[in-house]
Amino acid sequence: MPLLIIFVIFYFLLIRPQQKKMKSHKKMIGELKKGDMVVTSSGFYATIVGVGDASFEIKLADNVKVKILKSAVNEKIGAGEPEAAALEKK
Incomplete structure (x- = not known):
């Protein structure tokens, strides 16, 4: 018992x-959809530029696009959060 x-x-x-x-x-x-800002499990802040069946294509910086697994996305960054505003200025 x-x-x-x-x-x-x-x-x-x-x-x-x-x-x-x-x-x-x-x-x-x-x-998640194209244009959303995310944080990956490795700590990268990125913007989604393409959506596949099991992966996303993300933009890390100008002319730097990487394909990652969907499971590697840790969280979505909202437009009102300070991290999103700082990333948009760069």
């Missing part, structure tokens, strides 16, 4: 939040 209680606590404190996070990340990646 105590083992079952430990498993239930473990599920609600660790497994369930991770599942929600993965679901929201997958939804965010599905909603």
Whole structure:
């Protein structure tokens, strides 16, 4: 019986939040489109210039375009965030 209680606590404190996070990340990646500014898992700030089935083509700087896996996108940068404003000035 105590083992079952430990498993239930473990599920609600660790497994369930991770599942929600993965679901929201997958939804965010599905909603990305050309022109969106993103941060990759390697820390690069970039703009999406092309969308493929399993990959994005991103622009890191002038004349620097790279193809990355969709799973390599960590987050979308909103237009109102300071990082986005700083990147647009460059």
